[in-house]
Amino acid sequence: MLRKNKEIESTLNKLQSTQAQLIQSEKMASLGELTAGIAHEIQNPLNFINNFAEVNAELIDELNESIEKNDLSEVKSISGNIKDNESKIIFHGKRADAIVKGMLQHSRSSNGQKEPTDINALADEYLRLAYHGLRAKDKTFNATLKTEYDPAIGLINIVPQDIGRVILNLITNAFYAVSTPKSPKGDLTYTPTVSIKTNLIKSPSGDLGAKRSIGDSGIEKIEISVSDNGPGIPKSVLDKIFQPFFTTKPTGQGTGLGLSLSYDIVKAHGGELRVETKEGDGTEFIISLPA
Amino acid sequence: MNILVVDDERDVQILFEQRFRKEIKNNEIEFAFAFSGEEALQYLNDNNHGAVLILSDINMPGMSGLELLRHIKEKYNAPPPLVMMITAYGDAENYNTAMRLGADDFLTKPVEFNVLKEKLKAIQ
Ligand SMILES: Nc1ncnc2c1ncn2[C@@H]1O[C@H](COP(=O)(O)OP(=O)(O)O)[C@@H](O)[C@H]1O
Ligand SMILES: [Mg+2]
Numbered sequence: 520m521l522r523k524n525k526e527i528e529s530t531l532n533k534l535q536s537t538q539a540q541l542i543q544s545e546k547m548a549s550l551g552e553l554t555a556g557i558a559h560e561i562q563n564p565l566n567f568i569n570n571f572a573e574v575n576a577e578l579i580d581e582l583n584e585s586i587e588k589n590d591l592s593e594v595k596s597i598s599g600n601i602k603d604n605e606s607k608i609i610f611h612g613k614r615a616d617a618i619v620k621g622m623l624q625h626s627r628s629s630n631g632q633k634e635p636t637d638i639n640a641l642a643d644e645y646l647r648l649a650y651h652g653l654r655a656k657d658k659t660f661n662a663t664l665k666t667e668y669d670p671a672i673g674l675i676n677i678v679p680q681d682i683g684r685v686i687l688n689l690i691t692n693a694f695y696a697v698s699t700p701k702s703p704k705g706d707l708t709y710t711p712t713v714s715i716k717t718n719l720i721k722s723p724s725g726d727l728g729a730k731r732s733i734g735d736s737g738i739e740k741i742e743i744s745v746s747d748n749g750p751g752i753p754k755s756v757l758d759k760i761f762q763p764f765f766t767t768k769p770t771g772q773g774t775g776l777g778l779s780l781s782y783d784i785v786k787a788h789g790g791e792l793r794v795e796t797k798e799g800d801g802t803e804f805i806i807s808l809p810a
Numbered sequence: 811m812n813i814l815v816v817d818d819e820r821d822v823q824i825l826f827e828q829r830f831r832k833e834i835k836n837n838e839i840e841f842a843f844a845f846s847g848e849e850a851l852q853y854l855n856d857n858n859h860g861a862v863l864i865l866s867d868i869n870m871p872g873m874s875g876l877e878l879l880r881h882i883k884e885k886y887n888a889p890p891p892l893v894m895m896i897t898a899y900g901d902a903e904n905y906n907t908a909m910r911l912g913a914d915d916f917l918t919k920p921v922e923f924n925v926l927k928e929k930l931k932a933i934q
Contacts (some may be wrong), residue, residue: 559898562898562919562920563819563898563919565920566919566920566921567819567821567825569920570825570829570920570923571825571828574825574828574829578828600828603824604824604828607821607824611821654869654899655899659903661874663871663872664871
């Protein structure tokens with residue numbers, strides 16, 4: 520009996536460590552998607568930094584010439600330009616910095632700490648990274664991105680790396696859905712479109728239904744919606760999509776872990792992840808979180 | 811020469827104004843800026859196709875640079891302005907599409923301003 524218990528315990532341990540490895544490898548896979556996007560995103564601020572620095576070097580030469588000529592008004596105008604460029608250099612330096620920090624945050628295992636987070640900025644960052652990541656891998660990929668960020672949201676207490684991963688998973692799935700060969704309706708006017716929306720939802724009477732998943736004291740929740748105009752999800756598939764390892768994608772293209780991990784993360788935040796889909800029309804995933 | 815620069819990165823305006831400050835001061839080049847393909851078309855409509863040359867980014871949200879190019883080359887044929895496409899992805903696909911749609915030149919980011927200035931001189 521004791522030996523049996525020991526055996527079971529050791530098997531359980533092995534399973535747990537395998538699971539942790541799988542989760543880590545899913546994380547690294549999505550990091551892989553991101554690196555190309557990150558490289559592209561950093562390129563823009565770096566170009567600005569290099570360019571404005573070069574312009575400033577030229578301007579300083581001109582400044583010295585104007586000093587020689589005692590042309591005070593020209594000196595003032597040039598030094599004003601130098602100062603403006605300097606602030607651009609600082610701005611784009613910080614922008615590159617934030618991108619690298621975001622990347623590190625994503626690969627680091629989350630410390631599980633909740634912190635007040637700007638949901639709109641988080642969503643936008645992952646949208647851009649995912650888009651450029653895919654574009655860099657598949658040059659023919661193109662999609663219209665629509666964003667609608669509710670400015671009233673403010674800061675929400677979440678584990679940013681975790682919710683970031685959920686958003687990334689949903690966006691990656693949406694891009695895949697709109698890029699499947701041949702548009703869903705086969706018409707030539709089809710424009711692959713992925714939209715991300717955020718919403719602060721106020722409930723005047725605290726009337727969010729009996730099984731509401733937000734904290735009891737909360738009368739507000741936020742929603743992050745990721746939608747696409749892809750093929751939609753057939754009924755036969757719909758009740759399986761949140762199961763671990765369920766995938767309809769060819770080997771190597773899907774792990775089937777994205778939605779199940781996303782579901783767990785949102786649950787751990789006291790929120791809800793739901794899906795609305797219509798075959799031939801598209802799919803919308805909605806994350807709702809207590810505000 | 812009238813140049814319309816189209817890019818969704820707003821600081822491109824300040825950068826061009828600084829990089830070409832001498833040319834602007836000497837009235838050799840006049841710049842206009844649009845921050846999306848849609849804005850660019852609006853500008854061209856409002857200003858009776860005022861631009862001689864259009865420098866457009868390809869990868870923009872909404873109307874892409876390639877779509878803009880197609881609109882311009884289809885609509886304004888008397889004669890259409892020159893269009894130079896700029897992209898961060900120097901791939902064959904974009905290049906071929908741009909050329910097929912009638913682009914007059916193709917540059918990759920980061921833009922080498924010396925090279926660009928040479929090209930502009932050749933046009934003038
Ligand atoms: N936006 C979507 N449109 C259509 N089907 C989707 C969408 N998102 C998810 N799915 C379906 O759910 C399955 C599981 O998704 P996920 O857990 O992220 O794993 P994976 O993306 O690795 O397949 C996908 O294989 C696909 O069949
Ligand atoms: Mg997935």
